[in-house]
Amino acid sequence: MLVVERQVFSARRMVFQQEGYLFDLHIHDPETLTFTLAGERRAGPIPTLHMVAHGKPFGPADAIYEDIHAGARAMLAAGPTDPNWILVRHQLTELLSDLAACESQEVCRWLAMSLYREIINAYLLHRGRFPCEFGNIARSVQKLAPAFGSLLTGACDRLFIGQDAADLLTIGYQVLQEIGGPLTAGFSFQFPAHFRAPAATSPARPAA
Structure with a gap:
């Protein structure tokens, strides 16, 4: 379950049991939630992004949620960012x-x-x-x-x-x-001469 507040000191997660039900709350404000969604799109997996894009809100909803909801759907539609x-x-x-x-x-x-x-x-x-x-x-x-x-x-x-x-x-x-072949594909092994030169000796420190 995702809880979006106006402002939180830091995003947090709470897992607890009440009256026989297990609750798993992810508590955010718009700023921390947007950061989390962008991070999931970049590195995966995407549980929060999927939940915001396809989940159904309950309780009072306002323009802030609608903006986040639209943004999440746009991220899903755009697909993942290119990895390294x-x-x-x-x-x-x-x-x-x-x-x-x-x-x-x-x-x-x-x-x-x-x-x-x-x-x-x-x-x-x-x-x-x-x-x-x-x-x-x-x-x-x-x-x-x-x-x-x-x-x-x-x-x-x-x-x-x-x-x-x-x-x-x-x-x-x-x-x-x-995706480009083995790691060595496309890289040159004809290193410039200075790559193989001995490291310069550090200058001696002046006497105190």
Whole structure:
């Protein structure tokens, strides 16, 4: 439940039980709520953004709420802001490399779970959709890209059941190529000479 007050010292969350009901209150004023919505759009997931955009108000409503409601719906319609693609590429590159070299089936399964999440995250963000638009990444990919979701699930099944990571690696590298390729792609390794020069010696401090 979201509570919007005229002004609060700081946003806060209260969880309590009363008369057999569990209450989870998120208390904001317009300024803290707008900051929170922008942060969710930038970094996800988006529970508050989704609640404000699609929730139904009760109690007195005024122009402040209507402005926030309209703003949240506009944020959802605009989709997520572009992430730091270098970081996304780094995470995918690292996980794919580790899985390809992994010899322990138990470790492969842990890596596959992380890779599953990162593949969906990159795939949906690249298409301008929120990875957690429908609550979690698994539900979101099945609703937004069911064919891709089924393909990815099948690849994970083959790793967990048949100990075959080939299909999951193939899908991961395909998604990685869509967003710019492995982390090293597009960067030069012909460093200027001064990059390799010894560091300058710090000047001696004058005697006191």
